Amino acid sequence: MLPDPEIGSIHYRAQEVLPTGLFVAIEGQTADGHDYIDQALAKRAAAVVVQKPVATATPAATTGLNPVLVQVPDTRIALADLAACFYGYPSKQLNIIGITGTNGKTTVAYLIESIFAAAGLNVGVISTINYRYAGKTFNNPMTTPEALDLQRILAEMLHNGVTHVVMEASSHAMDLYRVKNCWFDVAVFTNLSQDHLDYHGDMATYWASKKRLFTEYLQQGPKRQRAMAIVNCDDVRGKELPRILTTPMIKTGSAPDADITAETFRCEAMGTFGRVSTREGSFDFKTPLVGKHNVDNILSAAGVATALNIAPETITAGIQALSGIPGRLERIDNNSERFVYVDYAHTPDALENAVMSLKKIAPARIICIFGCGGDRDHAKRPLMGDIAGRLCDLAIVTSDNPRTEDPLAIIDQILSGIRRSGMAQYSSRDVSDGFKKKGFVVEADRRRAIELGIRLSRPQDMVLIAGKGHETYQIIGKTSIDFDDRQEARKALRAVGGQ
DSSP, rough: OOOOOOEEEEEEEEGOTTTTTEEEOBBOOOBGGGGGGGHHHHHSEEEEESSSSSOOOOOOOOOOOOOEEEEOOOOOHHHHHHHHHTTTTTGGEEEEEEEEEESSSHHHHHHHHHHHHOOOOOOEOSSOOOETTTTTEESSSSHHHHHHHHHHHHHHHHHHTEEEEEEHHHHHHHHTTTTTTTOOOEEEOOOOOOOOHHHOOSHHHHHHHHHHHHTTGGGTTTTTTOOOOEEEEEEHHHHHHHHHHOOOOEEEEESSSSSSSSEEEEETTEEEEEEETTTEEEEEEEEEEOOOHHHHHHHHHHHHHTTTTTOOOHHHHHHHHHOTTTTTTEEESSSSSSHHHEEESHHHHHHHHHHHHTTTTOOOOEEEEEEOOOSSSSTTHHHHHHEEEEEESSSEEEOOBTTSHHHHHHHHHHHHHGGGGOOEEEOTTTTOOOOOSSSEEEOOOOOOOOHHHHHHHOOOOOOEEEEEETOOOOEETEEEEEOOOOHHHHHHHHTTTTO
């Protein structure tokens, strides 16, 4: 029989192991925890969990311990099971709302948080931007934390009086079992479009991963009999879910059988107004969020509130209390009569939504400054170029987070799509005095690209700076440097007398 040591902590990073800790060796995309077992043992780990045979070079005499080595079929599943048990299954005592989809997750999370606050609930949020609860905010390195971190955060929220948790659930989180043993009360589907194919390989696999929130995780645990799905049935993939799920469901969208729909709405440069119909009654809304896609997000948030029996008037109050969302068509205030927005749009669908939202309310021209991330899905680059070429008056193609790729090689792939639109290509010198017909400029330096776009804009023009949104860094090679599109936009606006 194996010894049964007292375990004081659990770790999946060897450098963080504490004495009497349990180290779980998981395989990542760039590193394999099995290669760091000796480091964990040297830090006096009491036990190690592996999924393949290993040979260690650290003798027990070195540490004074006799560590236990346990082999399992999948250490990611083991990590999720161990973490939930170690922290006392916190999701069992919390109301958990999971949101998945390619676009809109963060906006829906903020809307739900605001509605819950208006209802007097104690809410915690785990999102792409950060995780926060009880007036405290923490950096979040990934949309959905690793299973161990997620269970720890949920336990901390529970300890601090949180009753309702709103969390974004990424496709990676489903595929890598990060949300296993996180028992959901409500799951939301926003939409599906091309993204993360560098990881999933194709759209069918990507959708299969997203769908697991509803077909697998929502069906597990002590809440499975009362769990509910909120589905945007205007999305092609959303139409599929009602046909395959037996879970109680609220359908949102414009179809005649939708449970929650927008009776009317009007989008303007300063916000969106409308009236929403739910099965519990109708309510008017007013929000600074811009664009039709945000109406869809409001319907999803209203669906969650309806599922939890929150009154329509409280939904209205929550929507109106939300002043904006970092990096989601975030308007940069200025006195130059230019409309400057920073948006996280980094997928073809998100870029098209953002540009079309502005195009429908634009009093003048649209200038779009964007790039594509390195070491990510290559196939979406020409698609995003094509969108900018078709919809914008001037596209300035620049770097995003190039990571370990050559920025100019990324730009070349974007240009293969933008040229299909027939846009004229300008040099920076060509547009030094402005531009008269649609075209594009290449400026690989993102700071100079933002300066150029705002300098070339005129009063009443709309400038969209897309791709990085709330991020306060740029990743070049393997180094992160300080960089915030919003700050750069403000500097450029000061140069034209706009701040």
